[in-house]
Amino acid sequence: MGIKRAIDAAALAAPRRQEGGELLGRYSFPADFPGFAGHFPGAPIVPAVVQIRTVQALFEMDGGRSTTLLGVENAKFLLQLQPEEEIEVSCRERSGGLEPVVEGKLKVQGALAASFVLRLAAAGETP
Template sequence: MHDDSVTVSAPGAPDIELADLVERIDARRFRLIGRRNDMVKIAGRRASLSALNTILTNLPGVEDGAFVPPNTDDGHTMRMQVLAVAPGVSAADILAGLRKQIDPVFLPRTITFVEAMPRNSVGKLTAGALREFATTVMEGQIIGEIAFPANHPALPGHFPGLPVVPGALLLDCGLDLAGLSPAKIDQVKFLRPVRPEETLCFRLRRESGRLTLSARVANTANAPLVLRAIMRTQSD
């Protein structure tokens, strides 16, 4: 046992690392923490996603729902998020119910209500389907992808020997993909340098009279967020 992982060894056979996490109690005993792919760790504390989801769906009025783990590549989103099917229930009610039963570090940053969860034909909610659904709900629909070639005229001076796509160029291309001419941009965050040839996936979300434009590196596991802009349209 090493770093909470368990490896089984036998003479004449290769070592096998199990998918369980354990905590050593003493030389002869251990406590099972849970399955490796079911655990989420925040601020040094662990919790089982299935246990959190059970607490959520057992709250009064919650018909279905799930916790969405934070994307560890997004420095500003190191808190859980919740998607819930709960007609007539407020986010404050759900948060109050969760606060009574779970460690505060796992309380969600946002609670978003949806009509249905993306379960498959046998009722299973896969991690991949949940992540894609959560991204669409929270960041909007995909409006396009773009990559900046290494010979783009904006790159040679930005910066010599270590080219980075200028933030103004990222924002301009995103607005062009969205077909937007905003009267005001309330907030823009550039969260990660973008290198030449990296393909970015842009999304647009419309909510409460505001638009949120975001971009992530495409075709990458736990794709990092590189741009987020909140704005209003000319008609607002």
């Protein structure tokens, strides 16, 4: 199973739209999640790239679109995310230019675990 499908399978419920336009999803990555392979043996944590891809996947679910990651800005990874932990993932699209700019956050038990901004393009397009 590819990483995107594994992330989609880790969703605990369908995403929901909050007041103010924020999209909210809940995820829990099982101990056999492929993103844990080698990260780190005996003490696995959710890799930053998986956290980024999870926000991107949540954004793509809204409207069934496919995107290409162009860049990550202002990334802060504050807590280590463990297998089986329930993670609240949120994203909000900023208005602006031609390509989507998405603010993403991950929280565990209400505590901010990570935040970053993604610059995206529609799949197949290049800026």
